[in-house]
Structures are given as C-alpha cells and as structure tokens.
Amino acid sequence: MSAIRTAARPLFVQLKETILNKIVRGRLRQGDQLPSHRELRETDQMSHMTVRRAITELTNEGGLSAVPGKGIYVAEPKQDADSGALINGSMYATLANRYGLRPASAKRTAEAVLADREQADFLGLPLPSAQVLIEQLTFLDSGAAVEYSRILYRGDRYRVPVR
Numbered sequence: 001m002s003a004i005r006t007a008a009r010p011l012f013v014q015l016k017e018t019i020l021n022k023i024v025r026g027r028l029r030q031g032d033q034l035p036s037h038r039e040l041r042e043t044d045q046m047s048h049m050t051v052r053r054a055i056t057e058l059t060n061e062g063g064l065s066a067v068p069g070k071g072i073y074v075a076e077p078k079q080d081a082d083s084g085a086l087i088n089g090s091m092y093a094t095l096a097n098r099y100g101l102r103p104a105s106a107k108r109t110a111e112a113v114l115a116d117r118e119q120a121d122f123l124g125l126p127l128p129s130a131q132v133l134i135e136q137l138t139f140l141d142s143g144a145a146v147e148y149s150r151i152l153y154r155g156d157r158y159r160v161p162v163r
Helices: 011-024 037-044 048-060 083-088 090-099 117-123
Strands: 064-067 071-074 103-114 130-140 145-154
Touching: 011 037, 011 048, 037 048, 048 064, 103 145
Parallel strands: none
Antiparallel strands: 064 071, 103 130, 130 145
C-alpha cells in the first residue's frame, strides 16, 4: 500500500487515505481483497494497532467489508434506501386511477436494529449484523390508512436519506 508518512496527520489516517485513493483511482475495485493486516504492517512499516484502526474505521464507514476467516474486501457502494419513489409506482397509480383513492400523507420511521437468525441466514450475514428498519403508514385525505409497510435494509449496503 505504501502510505505517505507526514507528521501532520496520524498514521492510521494516512493509511485510510491511501486505501481510499486506490479505490477512487480504480486500483482497488469492488470485491477486491486487501492485503492481510500482517502484509500491510510489513509494507507500510506500521504497528498492528495502526493498521487495525485504519481498517476498522474504513469498515465502519462502509468502504471495506470484513469476512471473518477470509479477509478484508472493498465493499459495494451503499445505495440510497428511498421509499419515496413508491409514490410514482404502480400501487399508487392503481389506487388513484382505478379506485379514485389518492394517498395524501405518510408517517415514516427509521430505526437501527440487529438481524435475527432467520434474517441473517437469508441475507448471508454474520450475527450480529446491523439493519435499518423503515416502517411506513400511508393515509388518504379522509385519514383512513391505506398502506402499511415494513422494510429491512442491510445496514452495510444502504443509507437512508433524511429530508
């Protein structure tokens, strides 16, 4: 990796920047495996704690993905979990065109939750794994509820825009 050493920034920050620059420049691509911690320590002449902190922070920020027993990989870019696009979707169009019902408002909540065993197995996730739970209750002008949705997004692959 060969991080450039300057006294102005901590070494773990310099290693993070080096890895991110390789991702941005295409030298590391989605799914590519990074060298092991030991290889990074030897190549960059950094301590185990320095390498571990850089990798941990990049993993927590979503840039890398750790697979226990296999290695560290460049993560897939996070996608926006935007259920607002449903308003233009076929369900709302059908309600409006066929039945004359027009959704007027919605109450939406977002919550960080941990996957249970069934969800983790289905999604191929280790336990514990973070998920984002979005619940939405949609109302007509009359105040009657017309839709309830509960969506779980993988916490390592999605971000929720706040408007």
